[in-house]
Amino acid sequence: MNLDGMKTMQNYILFLFFLVLNINIEAQNSIQQALSNFVKDPVNRSAAISFQVINLENGKEIAAYQPNLAITSASTTKLFSTAAAFELLGAQHRPSTRIYIDGKINEDGILKGNLFIRGGGDVSLGSKYFSDQGTELDFLTSWVDSLKKLGIKFIEGSLIADGSEFGYSGVPDGWDWNDIGNYYGAPARGLNFYDNLVKVNFKTFSPGSKSAIVSVYPEVPGLHYKNNVYAASVSGDNSYLYGAPFSLDRSAEGKLPANQSSFEVKGSMPDPEFQLALELFKALAKAGIQVEDGYKGVRTNSTFSNRDYTKMTLVMEHFGKTVEEVAYWTNLKSVNLFAEGLLNQIGFHFTGDGRTTSSLTQIEKFLQKNIDTKGLVLQDGSGLSRSNAISATHFTSLLTYMSKSTNAEAFKRTLPIAGVSGTLRNLCKGQAGEGKIIAKSGTINGVKSYAGYVESSTGKKLAFAITVNNFTCSSTQIVDRMEKVLNAMAQY
Known part of the structure; x- marks a missing residue:
């Protein structure tokens, strides 16, 4: 290549360099x-x-x-x-929920002791994100079947739900009162299920009239909403549910579309630990297994504060979904x-x-x-x-x-x-x-x-x-x- 050719090539390379540089500068400037x-x-x-x-x-x-x-x-x-x-x-880590017994099962199928649900913080248990609609609580049937296979026909003690290893504090610092009674403000616990929410069904009438609460699912014993939700000419949910963690005294405020036979509003579940004990208790009863001393949560029962799982028998372990x-x-x-x-x-x-x-x-x-x-x-x-x-x-x-x-x-x-x-x-x-x-x-x-x-x-x-x-x-x-x-x- 002669001298003129080399200069031409150098000029072309410089042209390309400044062209690319200019494009990058223009993009950055944009x-x-x-x-x-x-x-x-x-x-x-x-x-x-x-x-x-x-x-x-x-x-x-x-x-x-x-x-x-x-x-x-x-x-x-x-x-x-x-x-x-x-x-x-x-990515593949999975939490688990474990079930223990602290007594023996005799030849008649009687558990001479208590049944414990030990929470491991699994948030996927009974979640709508991992279940078909209407099947969220099917895991309870699986648990009951596992207990039946052990030969349990009657529990002489109590059914105790224990989420204590994750504490019982209210909500993280900085959470707004306007949020914590609603479904998106439900805190994570040691025992979680059904996305820690309740579904409150309202019936509305003509605009300006007060609505009526028809049902709450799951049914929470003692839960009461002071209802100040009114029917209005609105197209969607303009209501809010208020209530502190563990509190059964709650309120409902705002507006819902008029003339609705059923309008669902989701709120936070007051006490998932206690509620899970109740739901398993009901599932056992439906299968013919009675629990003599009823259901309890560790948070409200100091009787079980000195439990020692190393001295109990692990009878079932339910693994949750992975981190991924x-x-x-x-x-x-x-x-x-x-x-x-x-x-x-x-x-x-x-x-x-x-x-x-x-x-x-x-x-x-x-x-x-x-x-x-x-x-x-x-x-x-x-x-x-x-x-x-x-x-x-x-x-x-x-x-x-x-x-x-x-x-x-x-x-x-x-x-x-x-x-x-x-x-x-x-x-x-x-x-x-x-x-x-x-x-x-x-x-x-x-x-x-x-x-x-x-x-x-x-x-x-x-x-x-x-x-x-x-x-x-x-x-x-x-x-x-x-x-x-x-x-x-x-x-x-």
Whole structure:
């Protein structure tokens, strides 16, 4: 090649270099411009915003705005509890519920002693996410069949449910009174079943008239709702259920559509431990097995506080769903109970203490080893607590760590796809971000958040987080504005 040819080739290579550089700068500028427009929007004049997007291939920041500002992030918090469960417990870890007896079964089939249900924190037991509708309590039939095979025909003692290894505290710090009586505010316990909820059926009449409570399922002895729900010209459920954990005195407020023969509203179950004892008691009675001294929960019966399982006989063990299976629904449908259950499993696995405080200590140790946790505050596993404080950098650091984990693909499979599935099914629908973003969303009053991964139209792999607090428009309107930033990343 002569000198002129070499110069031509050099000029061509330089042209390509600057062309690619210019394209990258323009793409980066498009994200920064979309972000700038979002920040300057009048609805965000008093808002707290934290944003960061990084290139997973080289770890470099592409665009950011107050990335270290730790603020309330709602359900994107679930990324921390699910990631920690994958890493600390393993994708195939399964909790179990065990049944013990503390006496002998004689030749007449009489159990000379008590029957204990020992909770292991399984949140999948009788859950609608793992059962066909109407079959959620079929596990009880399976338990009864197992006991019948042991030859038990009569129990001379009591049936005792024990979830004490996970404590009996109320709810995690920062949970709102307006949430805890509703189904999505049901805390995880040592014994959980039927998603720890009750279904309250209302009958409504003409607009302006008070509704009537027709039934509650499962039937909870002594449960009473002070009913202030009225019929109105509304299209959906505008009612709320209120009540403290373990309390049977509750209230119902709000409005429901008029002239409905049956309208179902879901609330939190007051005491799943006691309720499970009752449901098994009824299932045993239906099978002809009587329990002489009835059913009890350890929380309300100090008589059984000195029980020793090492001196009892384990007669049955029921294994729950795996971490991977539970985490899938946790992130896809944003199931608060499952997130709290995964969190509590971590503390229980490492210390035998499944309380939220113990479990958060274990997660914090894990995070401190793997990401910069300065400014990070976690009070629960679900994001229902407004006391959580998480920055965009905390999220992208976690997402970067998980992208290199042996659990990376399993973790990513739990995340909804923009415009396609779960809580993101309507996000970026028909736009550039559809199918290119997988992320966890977060929504509580005045808070909107997204955090996850992007595979852009040019093949780049990104991790991002965007959270805004205290915007002055509707949730739908803030999402419309956030989509412009998300679409810009998808086109990077």
